[in-house]
Structure formats: C-alpha cells, structure tokens
Amino acid sequence: MTLLEDPRTAQLAHRLAAVQRRIGAAAAGRPGPAPTLIVVSKFHPAADVLRLRSLGVADVGENRDQEAAAKAAEVADQALRWHFIGQLQSNKAKSVAAYAHSVHSIDRASLATALGRAMEARQQETGRADLLCYIQVDLSSAVPGDAPAAAPGGRGGVAPSGIARLADLVAGTAGLELAGLMAVAPLGAAPEPAFEMLAAQSAALALTHPGARAISAGMSHDLEAAIAAGATHLRVGSDILGPRPGVL
Numbered sequence: 001m002t003l004l005e006d007p008r009t010a011q012l013a014h015r016l017a018a019v020q021r022r023i024g025a026a027a028a029g030r031p032g033p034a035p036t037l038i039v040v041s042k043f044h045p046a047a048d049v050l051r052l053r054s055l056g057v058a059d060v061g062e063n064r065d066q067e068a069a070a071k072a073a074e075v076a077d078q079a080l081r082w083h084f085i086g087q088l089q090s091n092k093a094k095s096v097a098a099y100a101h102s103v104h105s106i107d108r109a110s111l112a113t114a115l116g117r118a119m120e121a122r123q124q125e126t127g128r129a130d131l132l133c134y135i136q137v138d139l140s141s142a143v144p145g146d147a148p149a150a151a152p153g154g155r156g157g158v159a160p161s162g163i164a165r166l167a168d169l170v171a172g173t174a175g176l177e178l179a180g181l182m183a184v185a186p187l188g189a190a191p192e193p194a195f196e197m198l199a200a201q202s203a204a205l206a207l208t209h210p211g212a213r214a215i216s217a218g219m220s221h222d223l224e225a226a227i228a229a230g231a232t233h234l235r236v237g238s239d240i241l242g243p244r245p246g247v248l
C-alpha cells in the first residue's frame with residue numbers, strides 16, 4: 001500500500017487542508033507573509049510524521065526530548081524542521097541541539113546558557129546553523145484578577161518584565177539566534193487579551209532586537225485569535241492528528 005492509498009494519510013490530508021483553510025481565512029487581508037504552520041506530532045508515531053511530510057508539511061513540533069529525539073532519528077532522511085515547544089531541562093540541551101531547528105520555550109537564563117554550550121559543541125562537530133530561540137512569555141497577567149505565575153491559568157514562561165534580560169542573553173550567546181516570543185494562552189480565559197499583550201511585548205522587543213519579530217502563538221482552538229494578533233508561527237496538534245492518548 002502506498003502512502004496515498006493509506007486511510008490514515010487520507011484522514012491527515014483532510015484535516016490538514018481544513019486547518020490550512022482556517023489559516024487562510026484568518027490571515028486574509030493581513031499584511032506580511034502567511035503564518036508558518038508547525039504541526040505538533042507529540043504522542044503520535046514517526047509514521048504520521050512521514051505521512052505529513054508526504055503531504056508537504058516541513059515543520060513539526062514536539063514537547064518531550066526523549067520522544068522527539070527518537071522520532072527525529074527515525075525519519076532523519078526527511079527534510080524536516082523540528083521545533084521543540086515544551087518545558088526543557090538544561091541537561092537535555094545537548095540532545096536537543098542534535099536535532100532541533102528551533103526551541104520555542106526559553107524560559108530562564110540557565111537554559112539559554114546550556115543551549116549555547118551545547119550548540120557550540122554541535123557546531124564544531126557538524127557546522128550546523130544557529131538554533132532559533134523564542135522566549136516563552138507567561139501571559140497570565142493578561143487575565144483580570146489572576147496573579148502572574150501562580151495563576152491557575154499559567155502555562156509557563158517568563159513574566160513580561162523578564163523578557164528584555166533573557167532576550168539580551170540569548171542574542172549575545174554564540175550558537176543561538178533570537179527569533180522572537182512564544183506563548184500559550186491562559187487556560188479558562190478568552191485568548192484575545194493575552195495575544196494582544198504578546199503582540200505588544202513583541203513590538204517592544206523589536207525596538208532593541210529588530211530581527212526578533214517572530215510570534216509563536218495559536219493552537220488548535222485559538223489559532224484565529226493568534227493570527228488576528230499577528231502570530232507568525234502556529235503550533236497545531238489535535239485538529240490535524242486527532243486526540244492524544246491520555247492527555248487533555
């Protein structure tokens with residue numbers, strides 16, 4: 001059976017097309033290039049990544065190093081960009097530097113330093129390109145009444161007041177390239193005010209780091225709101241691959 005006759009490939013093609021139509025509709029009339037779709041393949045097998053590649057997908061996202069490293073190795077012959085989007089322990093930096101094109105979840109100085117060290121070694125061995133880095137921002141302060149960080153809707157990341165320092169560190173670290181900002185909308189609240197806050201932080205960051213204009217925001221249920229607020233990179237999992245076993 002070829003991939004094109006495979007029912008799972010047909011299902012993925014159908015769902016991918018639906019998401020692409022939503023993106024096209026939400027981005028219609030918006031200035032600038034169309035947002036980049038990163039298909040989040042966590043909890044789904046490498047075979048699905050191959051199917052997605054056959055459908056033209058070039059960007060895939062993962063949130064756990066062990067799973068990502070294994071999957072990337074399985075399909076290493078494919079022209080894919082791997083985006084690491086989850087909480088990352090510094091002791092995983094070396095592993096991530098071996099396969100990741102981007103890390104969207106830089107949330108502390110020690111992680112940036114560890115990734116810089118890992119990239120220095122990796123670049124000496126392989127000459128690979130710099131690792132694109134997004135500062136993950138905690139948007140819980142956009143929710144009225146919620147206290148930052150401790151808020152129940154908090155999804156990780158630095159408080160807005162911590163962005164500038166971390167951005168300077170990333171931009172000043174060899175092997176790392178500051179791409180921009182990333183966030184997950186707070187749980188249980190409308191995403192619009194949170195994504196507007198992210199857009200404002202992105203504009204502020206561009207004053208000191210004009211090359212760091214990427215905004216990684218928007219998931220299956222809130223990609224339209226993210227696009228309206230200027231997202232350049234969307235991270236969409238379940239609306240393409242289906243529900244993940246044992247989560248959410």
Ligand SMILES: *Cc1c(COP(=O)(O)O)cnc(C)c1O
Pocket residue numbers: 040042063085086184218219220221235236237238239
């Ligand atoms: C899983 C995940 C996504 C994708 O979420 P869906 O709701 O499945 O589209 C996006 N971003 C992050 C950080 C994730 O962990």
